[in-house]
Amino acid sequence: MARARTDSDPRVRILDVAAQVFASSGFAGARIDDIAERARVNKAMLYYHVGDKQALYAAVLLQTIDHALARIDAALAAARSAEERLRVIVSTVAAAAQENPNFAPLMLRELASGGQSIPDQVVRRMARLFRTVAEILADGERAGRFRNVDPVMTHMSIMGSIIVLTAGAPIRRRIRDVVGGPRASFVDRSAADIAAHFSDLILEGLQKRVPAPARRRTRTK
Amino acid sequence: MARARTDSDPRVRILDVAAQVFASSGFAGARIDDIAERARVNKAMLYYHVGDKQALYAAVLLQTIDHALARIDAALAAARSAEERLRVIVSTVAAAAQENPNFAPLMLRELASGGQSIPDQVVRRMARLFRTVAEILADGERAGRFRNVDPVMTHMSIMGSIIVLTAGAPIRRRIRDVVGGPRASFVDRSAADIAAHFSDLILEGLQKRVPAPARRRTRTK
DNA sequence: ATCTGGTTTAACTAACCGGTTAGATATGGC
């Protein structure tokens, strides 16, 4: 046990291929025979090493989110101020999502199906990430830098935007192909682009302002 | 033809049920027999009235997005300033998503699968919504109210956040059940909550500021 | 050499599922 987890380990190959297939076809659309074949493994071996389709799917989810969270933890270690920490979270999630192209689709599909088949282990990971963000927001508010916002919605806005932005490239391509002209700049957005756009947006959006000499109309109603 | 499109119209019943089933199970997970049974229609009648699974799915997508877009158009007619128009878009999309619980899952699933099976008709609708938002952003910038932002990413941030926020309730429930205590306020978010949260966030985030006495470090590079 | 336990394979199966068909029934025009 504790063997080298290289490509020669059939379990590693199976999980890698399964992540791809589940990401692009969903749980119901994924074919066990397909996964086995692409992982160059006999189907019965897949059942022997991993278990049934549900177990395979759960293992894929866990591996995918663990890898992303590990990146965030590592990057967060260096950051200090609330602003900086939030920026780090945004850019790390964007980078992780771009680097592992299965991440965003898997999350989107789970979101669409209400997270019914997310194992508890994975839910706890999600909760931990939420707590991290909520702490940052509370810190920033305590330091007088952020205004008071709903941490639940703020967290989901952040993750939702980044994931949708990352997964949105193919749809942007379709939109451009159907209606757009030759606008090359319509489709491609690097992880850095996404991170810069969204962290600017949210840091400006969260900033606490001085009451400002009332130039606006009164908030009617 | 052009008959009353009531519940007695089998095509209406089929599309309604199919929207539910596709939203909660995805295209691959949806069962034609299931849809037919729940629509109280013989399976062959489903093929007779609508066509095969793909055609049914395309019809569902078109109907779903058309209904949402119609709401937006209607609501937008009254709005004037760029800020107001953006706020209307956010709150109308949030309201439409909450009212039709199939909308968000359908969009999320399409996003996850790269929009391969979105019919061109629907893509053109999406493009039109993008153009509307892009115009608002350009207007606001011209009026000196908004800063210069990437309209493509801004549009996807808006839609992504609202859709994820709306579809996120079941996952919030799972997170609360697994780790959270009795925090009732963790799960429920009305369309108005979502709209208020996000339009505040984005309007603040987009606002153009006066250059402000340089207190920050210079933007290196 | 042989036994033991983990690993691998080809073949199988039982259920499922999208789509079809042949024929029945209803409807409206004449």
Added chain:
DNA sequence: GCCATATCTAACCGGTTAGTTAAACCAGAT
């Protein structure tokens, strides 16, 4: 009444799919 057309049904079909099985293979221990 009668024909043409639209609507509807039960039964069927062939391919697919998750999961199983029984037997083979192979490495190390004795």
